[in-house]
Amino acid sequence: MRLYDPFNSLVRLQEEIERAFERPFGLGPAVGISGRGAFPPVNVFQGQDGYVARFEVPGLGSDDVSVEAHGRSLTVSGKREPLAPAKGSLHRRETWSGDFSRSFQFPEDADPSRARAECRHGVLTVHVPLREEARPRRIEIRTHQEEK
């Protein structure tokens, strides 16, 4: 059994993500992602039973973002209000705010119509399952017994 080691897990995850930076078309030509460098930033992963997209949306809850599926594409949109209160002076602004909308074209084996999404601690996670027919299926091997 492999023990869960958060330290090595972090180093390994960061290395894997850095490799993915270097191949921006790692999803293959079948996938289009609009606006690299736009907010909110996204990472796309291959999960056990489909694709997982994780957006950094600090300050936003489930009611502040919407996820829509159209055929093979998925659109994530919403709005982040500025954090500054009305009164007083603002010394520094580094956080982003405003309207956003980003669209994704998933590969043919994905089924965005069955996607599910959750927003926790400022991270929006969208799970896009594989199409039923694209799922790996274990084929049972039968023993052929000849009758005498």
Next chain:
Amino acid sequence: MARRDVSVKQPAGVEESTRPGHSYRPNADIGETSEGVWLAVDLPGVDEKSVRVDLEDGVLSIEAQVALDEYETLRPLYSEYNVGNFERRFRISDRIDASRIGARIEHGVLHLHLPKAEAAQPRTIPVQIG
């Protein structure tokens, strides 16, 4: 649409860390009213149990750990940001009443309110959810 180069987050830039992996400098907004100074710090993926806020000798330090368990079975295909812990320090020039500092985290944003006062004592500030 808001647009900026986000493919590489800022490294934490503090003294050499003893922790493995890269730490990142979280984005922050800072403002001031007649009563005090406020900060809002973007810590996506961080909950109230994984953030530590300290004020000592006029330096406010924020350290936060992101949860990695959700990444266990995922293989990166495309990335625009790296995942890592957050670290940032601020020198607080005003005299702050450390006993009345308020800290809460909501949807991955840490909100700090530092009321102005005559004397500043070093202490650790508990972070509440919500």
